[in-house]
Amino acid sequence: MKLKHNIKTAYLGVTTHKGRSFLTLLGIVIGIASIMVIISIGKGAETLILNQINSMGADTIVVRPGKEPKGPTDIADTLFAxxxxxxxxxxxxxxxxxxxxxxxxxxxxxxxxxxxxxxxxxxxxxxxxxxxxxxxxxxxxxxxxxxxxxxxxxxxxxxxxxxxxxxxxxxxxxxxxxxxxxxxxxxxxxxxxxxxxxxxxxxxxxxxxxxxxxxxxxxxxxxxxxxxxxxxxxxxxxxxxxxxxxxxxxxxxxxxxxxxxDFFVVTQKGLVKQVSSIMNALTVFLSSVVAVALVVGGVGVMNIMLVSVTERTREIGLRKALGATKKDILVQFLIEAILLTVVGGVIGMLFGAFLSFLIGYVLKNVMLLDWVFVFPLSAAILGFFVSAFLGLLFGIYPAKQASEKSPMEALRYE
Amino acid sequence: MDIISVQNLKKSFEGEGVKTNALCGVTLNIKKGEFVSIMGPSGSGKSTLLQILGFLDRHTKGEYFFEGKKIDEYSDEELAKIRNEKMGFIFQTFNLLQRYSVFDNVKLPLLYSSVDEKKWNDLVFGAIDAVGLSHRIQHSPSRLSGGERQRVAIARALVNNPDVVFADEPTGNLDSKNGEQVMKLISDLNKKGHTVVLVTHETYTANYAERIITLQDGKITSDIKNKNQVKDTKLFKK
Known part of the structure; x- marks a missing residue:
């Protein structure tokens, strides 16, 4: 079966239960939106901090008392040194x-x-x-x-x-x-x-x-x-x-x-490096939290796809009777799962971009920070592929279950 | 020429340690263009035989030749291709997809075929016209009567111009008037050259066939030429 017919079939499959499909993809929406917000706010914060560091001047050196802080508690210690x-x-x-x-x-x-x-x-x-x-x-x-x-x-x-x-x-x-x-x-x-x-x-x-x-x-x-x-x-x-x-x-x-x-020296160059590594570590940490959310969302998609396969057992039998091969059925259900997660991903991207813009707007206009809204294009591209991959990953098992059904048994299913 | 030939066909099911023999050595030949009814009481094995003949299930023992070729060694994919190109199915419960229109339901077999996509519309319109449902083309099956639904299923079965049409109790869910209409359509298909294999437990329905095979306990008990074949199959006058 050609891809365009598969997509149309998947679209009909997904839109038959609109409410259920929406609730299923909510997990993906939240996950992808979180990635967008984390990356956008992270980049914005990094830009803000780096701009501040840069305004300190490349020729400036700050000497502070105490040991070089490696964590937040060490920073407090320097105040008493x-x-x-x-x-x-x-x-x-x-x-x-x-x-x-x-x-x-x-x-x-x-x-x-x-x-x-x-x-x-x-x-x-x-x-x-x-x-x-x-x-x-x-x-x-x-x-x-x-x-x-x-x-x-x-x-x-x-x-x-x-x-x-x-x-x-x-x-x-x-x-x-x-x-x-x-x-x-x-x-x-x-x-x-x-x-x-x-x-x-x-x-x-x-x-x-x-x-x-x-x-x-x-x-x-x-x-x-x-x-x-x-x-x-x-x-x-x-x-x-x-x-x-x-x-x-x-x-x-x-x-x-x-x-x-009993002292340490801070330079603009050193601070830039430090801030970048802190921001990167923070992004990795938050992204791993989001990854857990996405896996949970993916399991939700798998669950609903399994329900859908069971509900549509007779349809699978009929399609096989009319000439669909195992591969046709596998691809049909896989595309349906991918469609669900990609739609979730796209909604998540738009929602995440909107939320990032809103947060940026508040930071700029209410908190009067020198905030620059950064549209996280890399996060959007990442989000798109991550959501498609989730569909593939969590759709493969239900799709395989569907494709393995014997046409006769599927047609007899009540 | 025999389109279907089975020799000593056996089928058994095993479940919860109990073995059930559904077919116990069936031998029969069906010629191209023939109209055969398979009759028998519930549990006689007639539906199982139809499913094996239609490649929807595999036999346990014996030999099955379709168009002279032994099908035992065919893969599931090859059987699916033959099903798509040479077979059409009509079921008792219609098996229409509710979220699809009449047009899309009839188009289903073409989605899996190698027929040029440019010809699809003509084929679908032709099949729907042949069952007299052109005015219902965009309707959902839920808006059709039982008889109309089965006519959609017949259109779907003939859209790929199959060599054999398998009909499993096609009038089982219909009143007598709609049942008659459906049987006249099926007879019409046979007159146009399609081989028809019909499973039914109703004598009236079976009488549309030129040959009636009776099964009991998985064995053929009679295989006779039908002297009472219904000849008047005119339905839609053009």
């Missing part, structure tokens, strides 16, 4: 130690909120060098100025605030020259940043920056840093500088065995 201190900054600034270092700025993270005249807001608060931030991330003051080395040296109580922080605390009125409170200490606002949007893991619009020396002494009472940011003289010096930093800090910390390092 106290191995990076002022002495390290002097060592790193020394040209003979790190010749290609252009700028260096330590960072401390200040938990808590800021308040002004009864208004409270919870931005990200950093003890940092506002000058360094300006240069690194191209954020400029809209009003006032950016504090520099002298304020850091003097441990001045000054702050630069992001545009959203200004709006939340001051509304439309002027902020420069006014005093905000952080942990009950007054800080004079010297500058308001122009709106910038998300860059490299933080949003300057929702950030407050105070001199790191002030933060260490008056807000946190610590003598260490949460990280040190370093700008090299160019991207081509990053690898060399990383090695110089490691050598310098090992000497400064009296470390001879690199396995016992």
């Amino acid at each position: 106290d191995s990076l201190k002022a002495r390290d900054i002097s060592f790193l600034k020394n040209k003979s130690n790190v010749p290609y270092l252009e700028k260096i700025a330590p960072v401390v993270v200040i938990p808590g909120s800021v308040s002004y005249a009864g208004e409270t807001y919870r931005p990200q608060i950093f003890g940092w060098s506002a000058e360094f931030m300006e240069e690194m991330f191209s954020v400029y003051p809209q009003e006032g100025y950016i504090f520099g080395e002298s304020e850091i040296k003097e441990k001045a109580s000054v702050a630069v605030i992001g545009s959203k922080v200004k709006k939340e605390l001051f509304g439309e009125s002027n902020a420069v020259g006014r005093y905000i409170k952080i942990k009950n200490r007054k800080f004079r606002v010297v500058g308001v940043l122009a709106p910038r949007g998300q860059v490299a893991f933080f949003n300057p619009d929702e950030t407050v920056v105070v001199p790191y020396t002030t933060a260490q002494n008056y807000l946190l009472g610590i003598d260490y840093f949460h990280e040190i940011m370093i700008k090299t003289k160019g991207p081509e010096f990053v690898d060399r500088t990383v090695q110089d930093i490691k050598d310098t800090l090992r000497e400064s910390h009296n470390i001879t065995n690199p396995d016992k390092d």
Whole structure:
């Protein structure tokens, strides 16, 4: 029998019990839609994170205290590590130690909120060098100025605030020259940043920056840093500088065995690699969960096909009496199973693409992320072939059962 | 020339340790163009014989020659091809596919044939016209009367222009008026040159044949020329 007649026969077979067919292919729809969403959201997230990493600059190096984290719990540990201190900054600034270092700025993270005249807001608060931030991330003051080395040296109580922080605390009125409170200490606002949007893991619009020396002494009472940011003289010096930093800090910390390092170095290149491998691992893990769902869906298809074969025993007998061979019957039922799963796959693809678009829309317009919707073409192609393969895999047994029926016994079936 | 020739044909079934002999050495020859009725009470083996003659089942012992060729060594695929090209079947329960139209039901044998697809429509229209159902061509079988359904089945049996038509109790589910119509159609097929092998337990139906074979307990008890053959088979006047 020709393929087009087989497809027509299969179509009639599937559409005879529309409700049943729909419920059967629901498992496949959900599975394929999940693949689409996972891959689309995964790609979108990867693009978002990579864009943020890239906006950090290819010539930037971040040194963090503690051991290099291998998992989420290790990241928490780095917050309590106290191995990076002022002495390290002097060592790193020394040209003979790190010749290609252009700028260096330590960072401390200040938990808590800021308040002004009864208004409270919870931005990200950093003890940092506002000058360094300006240069690194191209954020400029809209009003006032950016504090520099002298304020850091003097441990001045000054702050630069992001545009959203200004709006939340001051509304439309002027902020420069006014005093905000952080942990009950007054800080004079010297500058308001122009709106910038998300860059490299933080949003300057929702950030407050105070001199790191002030933060260490008056807000946190610590003598260490949460990280040190370093700008090299160019991207081509990053690898060399990383090695110089490691050598310098090992000497400064009296470390001879690199396995016992109490710091670790992060570069843009390294982060990109790390993020890609995390995203890949995550995609593989989630895909294997989806694969289980698809197998369950496939078993559902097999079950319904077996019911269909039993229900249509007389039809099989009749077709054989009229000249259908075993192969004709096998192909007919196989195409029916494939049609079921492929239709499920196509619906799943459309549903998955729609869902991915919707999630992307919410992330972009409601959560204001710099999200780019990626139509997962590779997932769509994969989904199509996976669903066809599922039909083949789970259809072969019922189809074989159908084709093996003796025409006489099939015709006698009640 | 004999189109069908069986020698000492035996068929036994085994189930739950009990062996049942359905055919116990049947020998018969059917000539091309002959109209044969096989009669007998329930359990006499007449349907089993028809199924073996129609390649729907295989015999246990004996020999079966179709058009002079021994069929024992044919594969299932080869038998399916012969069934498609040279045989037509009419069943008591019509066996029409409810989700197909009259047209598509009649077309079914062509799907498995090597007939050029361009000729299919003409063949199907011709067969439906021959049973007088042209006005019902797009109807579903569920909208037809019993007699009409059996006429669709007859159209399906003749669409591939078979050499032999096997009819198993074709009037069993019909009232006498519709039964008569169907038998006249079958007789008409025979007049056009098709060999007809009919299984029935009704004498009236069997009388349309020129030869009546009677089976009892799996054996032929009589094989006679029918002197009372119904001659008037005019049905659709054109």
